[in-house]
Amino acid sequence: MAKMYHKEKSIQIKSSASALYNNLSVLRIAPRCLTYFTVVHANVVNMVSASWDGLNYSHRQLQSKEGNVATSSSLIMQAAWCVLPSRDLLVLTSQKGIQMYESDGSIMVYWHALDTPETPTAKAVFARGIAAVREKYICVGVSSGSVLVFDVPSKGSNITLSEVLEEHKEAITDIASECSGSLECIADLVSADDCGLLCVWKSGEDFQLLNKIPGFDTSCSSVKLWKGTVIAGYGTGQIRLYEGVTGILHAEVNAHARWIYSLDIAPFTGLLISAAEDSWVRVWHLSLTPETNSVEIEHMYNECVTDTQICGAKFCDGDGYAFAVTGYDLSEIIRYTQA
Amino acid sequence: MSQRTLPLLIINLGGEMIYILDQRLRAQDEHDDKTQRGRWTDDDRKRVMNDIVATMFNKAFLEELLRPQDLYSHRALRTVLTRLAHASIMRLNPASMDKLYDLMTMAFKYQIVLCPRPQDLLVITFNHTDTIKELVKDNPSLVNQINEAQRQLIEVYTPLSDGEFQLIRHTLLVLFQDMQIRVSIFLKENIQNPNGHFVLQTSGPVPYGFEVPGLIRCFNAKGRDVRKTRFPSGGSYTRAVRQGSFDLSGDRVTFLGTNMYGTPSSEEKDPSTTSNSKRKPKQADTTPNPLATEELNLLAKLMGGMEVQKLSNVDAGFKVNLLALDLEEEGIGISEGTVHQSSRVINIQATQDQLASTELARIAGEFDEGGSPTEGSRNKGDDLLAMMDEL
Numbered sequence: 001m002a003k004m005y006h007k008e009k010s011i012q013i014k015s016s017a018s019a020l021y022n023n024l025s026v027l028r029i030a031p032r033c034l035t036y037f038t039v040v041h042a043n044v045v046n047m048v049s050a051s052w053d054g055l056n057y058s059h060r061q062l063q064s065k066e067g068n069v070a071t072s073s074s075l076i077m078q079a080a081w082c083v084l085p086s087r088d089l090l091v092l093t094s095q096k097g098i099q100m101y102e103s104d105g106s107i108m109v110y111w112h113a114l115d116t117p118e119t120p121t122a123k124a125v126f127a128r129g130i131a132a133v134r135e136k137y138i139c140v141g142v143s144s145g146s147v148l149v150f151d152v153p154s155k156g157s158n159i160t161l162s163e164v165l166e167e168h169k170e171a172i173t174d175i176a177s178e179c180s181g182s183l184e185c186i187a188d189l190v191s192a193d194d195c196g197l198l199c200v201w202k203s204g205e206d207f208q209l210l211n212k213i214p215g216f217d218t219s220c221s222s223v224k225l226w227k228g229t230v231i232a233g234y235g236t237g238q239i240r241l242y243e244g245v246t247g248i249l250h251a252e253v254n255a256h257a258r259w260i261y262s263l264d265i266a267p268f269t270g271l272l273i274s275a276a277e278d279s280w281v282r283v284w285h286l287s288l289t290p291e292t293n294s295v296e297i298e299h300m301y302n303e304c305v306t307d308t309q310i311c312g313a314k315f316c317d318g319d320g321y322a323f324a325v326t327g328y329d330l331s332e333i334i335r336y337t338q339a
Numbered sequence: 340m341s342q343r344t345l346p347l348l349i350i351n352l353g354g355e356m357i358y359i360l361d362q363r364l365r366a367q368d369e370h371d372d373k374t375q376r377g378r379w380t381d382d383d384r385k386r387v388m389n390d391i392v393a394t395m396f397n398k399a400f401l402e403e404l405l406r407p408q409d410l411y412s413h414r415a416l417r418t419v420l421t422r423l424a425h426a427s428i429m430r431l432n433p434a435s436m437d438k439l440y441d442l443m444t445m446a447f448k449y450q451i452v453l454c455p456r457p458q459d460l461l462v463i464t465f466n467h468t469d470t471i472k473e474l475v476k477d478n479p480s481l482v483n484q485i486n487e488a489q490r491q492l493i494e495v496y497t498p499l500s501d502g503e504f505q506l507i508r509h510t511l512l513v514l515f516q517d518m519q520i521r522v523s524i525f526l527k528e529n530i531q532n533p534n535g536h537f538v539l540q541t542s543g544p545v546p547y548g549f550e551v552p553g554l555i556r557c558f559n560a561k562g563r564d565v566r567k568t569r570f571p572s573g574g575s576y577t578r579a580v581r582q583g584s585f586d587l588s589g590d591r592v593t594f595l596g597t598n599m600y601g602t603p604s605s606e607e608k609d610p611s612t613t614s615n616s617k618r619k620p621k622q623a624d625t626t627p628n629p630l631a632t633e634e635l636n637l638l639a640k641l642m643g644g645m646e647v648q649k650l651s652n653v654d655a656g657f658k659v660n661l662l663a664l665d666l667e668e669e670g671i672g673i674s675e676g677t678v679h680q681s682s683r684v685i686n687i688q689a690t691q692d693q694l695a696s697t698e699l700a701r702i703a704g705e706f707d708e709g710g711s712p713t714e715g716s717r718n719k720g721d722d723l724l725a726m727m728d729e730l
């Protein structure tokens with residue numbers, strides 16, 4: 001039986017990936033036949049733009065910001081592109097605050113400082129969890145459990161903090177917005193935290209909490225929302241599929257032997273990718289049957305990235321034709337495409 | 340990131356350092372060479388161990404460590420560990436200290452990377468404290484001090500969630516990022532690849548609380564199991580074994596954090612974690628473990644052959660200079676598979692120095708590595724170092 005995916009030429013990055021959840025972000029720019037990748041290394045974000053013909057690569061490094069300090073050693077927790085109808089922004093979350101850049105990383109358009117205490121407290125302070133929601137919101141999570149909602153104009157830097165959602169009590173791990181493109185879905189956003197609690201929201205002038213799905217005292221490190229289904233990856237290596245609005249558990253997969261670090265969905269085909277510290281990347285297929293309100297998950301493919309604790313795995317396109325992987329201490333982005 | 344990383348870092352690294360130094364000094368005792376100017380006796384070894392352990396588990400020292408704070412830089416960390424090593428009458432020259440630091444950081448990095456669940460970091464720490472207690476068991480007050488430290492660790496760390504432990508682990512992994520020093524012992528045991536990356540097995544028991552990968556369960560709207568499907572996991576995983584103990588004493592289950600240099604411990608370690616299949620059982624004190632001897636010779640090579648000599652007619656204090664005999668190694672890379680000279684003698688030059696306290700201050704000056712003060716994090720270690728001067 002032919003393998004579903006085969007390995008392509010890796011992209012070298014300027015410094016290795018740090019061990020962080022969801023440590024890879026991909027932005028496909030079809031009009032320019034380019035794909036952007038970002039990988040976090042300590043206090044720096046490595047950005048590389050790759051032309052589709054595989055001939056041109058250009059690199060850029062962005063640094064974390066801290067008050068008025070020129071160079072900051074503040075550690076970055078996550079970097080991700082937010083795709084809005086009118087613009088794409090690159091968002092960085094760190095121990096000190098939230099930075100937003102134009103999508104090519106050239107200009108910083110917004111900085112939001114977190115409230116950091118004078119003397120260090122036992123509880124860490126940082127921002128983590130990034131998602132673009134509907135037409136004009138970017139949501140970012142905080143270690144206190146708050147979710148900050150930013151209102152983003154179609155251009156310019158007049159970004160404002162419009163709301164703070166306080167439902168989680170533990171540090172936010174990941175946030176995801178409905179990615180199917182369907183306007184029929186009621187739920188727009190799901191946020192996850194360190195005790196596995198999932199909150200499902202509807203966006204608007206005031207965000208509305210639709211549902212709270214309790215956890216099992218295990219961190220949910222990565223979450224996705226597709227056609228109303230919440231797909232959650234946990235520290236125990238399990239993946240669970242929930243109906244977002246009702247909280248009904250559709251499926252539970254004993255997927256990995258170590259902590260899951262990354263999930264991604266290819267919205268056009270329903271392919272799901274999961275990656276963990278156990279060195280495995282697994283591809284699944286989700287199918288929804290609206291008549292019976294059931295969701296099925298089927299295993300499609302395994303790839304072992306030898307001796308690597310994977311920290312990021314993302315599809316490079318909406319069909320899931322290609323995916324990319326990063327690992328702790330690896331200075332490359334490994335790519336795979338369908339055979 | 341996490342503000343609670345420092346105690347685990349210092350105790351685990353300090354533990355690795357103690358294992359290495361203890362083994363060096365024992366081997367010295369076994370390799371009695373008439374050409375030496377003096378023997379490094381078992382009593383001397385115990386004295387060194389006691390002094391270092393007493394400093395590491397000093398109440399005030401621990402309190403400073405437990406204060407919520409950012410992690411130290413490598414430079415500050417090395418200074419603290421050097422001071423620890425020099426809390427005794429033994430002295431290491433900068434080159435030897437460099438190599439010792441490389442070896443202990445790679446050992447701890449290995450433990451952090453292989454750690455099955457983030458909270459097992461605490462169990463690994465307890466493996467270190469257990470073994471250290473065994474090493475100083477003749478000194479009951481010191482054992483009490485270690486127990487007290489352990490109680491404090493239990494109090495601070497056991498309430499943390501797995502997510503908070505993972506943050507600690509991620510903070511440590513940033514510190515050790517890109518360290519790919521090849522260590523001969525690791526290469527030989529197939530723990531490390533020639534490129535410096537650690538070997539990660541896709542087999543063995545899953546961590547406690549995990550399920551073996553391979554099962555998909557589908558439920559209906561009422562929450563009932565409607566279908567179970569299996570998928571190939573690609574690895575050969577087995578069910579989890581029991582959880583390691585988080586108590587003052589108990590079966591820790593994992594071998595991570597135990598003394599891999601062959602010093603015996605009273606507890607039987609069950610090689611139940613994935614990479615442990617080749618782990619040799621512990622041996623008694625008196626019979627030199629041939630593997631340990633070989634490893635020690637490798638260590639000798641790693642550390643540039645510490646020369647230990649005891650001047651018999653000295654009436655002043657003990658000052659130990661560890662001279663680098665072997666300068667063939669390039670930079671900090673450790674040589675690959677080599678010829679061991681099993682009869683090679685490890686000599687450590689020692690002279691007694693009654694002015695040990697001022698010696699510490701002098702050493703502090705020596706290791707302060709003058710020049711440009713770099714990160715602001717250099718200041719982070721200052722309080723700790725100042726306190727160590729007073730110990």
